[in-house]
Amino acid sequence: MDKLITALKQGVVTVVFEKIGTGEIRTMPCTLNNELYEQQIEIVKYDSKSDTIIMWALDKKAWRDVRVNTIQEWYEGYPKENT
Secondary structure: OHHHHHHHHHOOEEEEEEOOOOOOEEEEEEEOOOOOOOOOOOOOOOOOOOOEEEEEEOOOOEEEEEEHHHEEEEEEOOOOOOO
């Protein structure tokens, strides 16, 4: 998870995960780079052993808490379009 947290702090990352309760697969562009969101909050410390990661969802413009064990994949940049 260290690589994911580093990427989130640098810019935009797309995280694909399973939503708790519904089982729906969510593809979410997100960040921890405080220059990319409106809130004046900066999270400076993360524990890579934590069960969850809090990140700013760029599409919802809100904080989201994602369980690490539900993340199916992640990659740098915005979501890839289906072709």
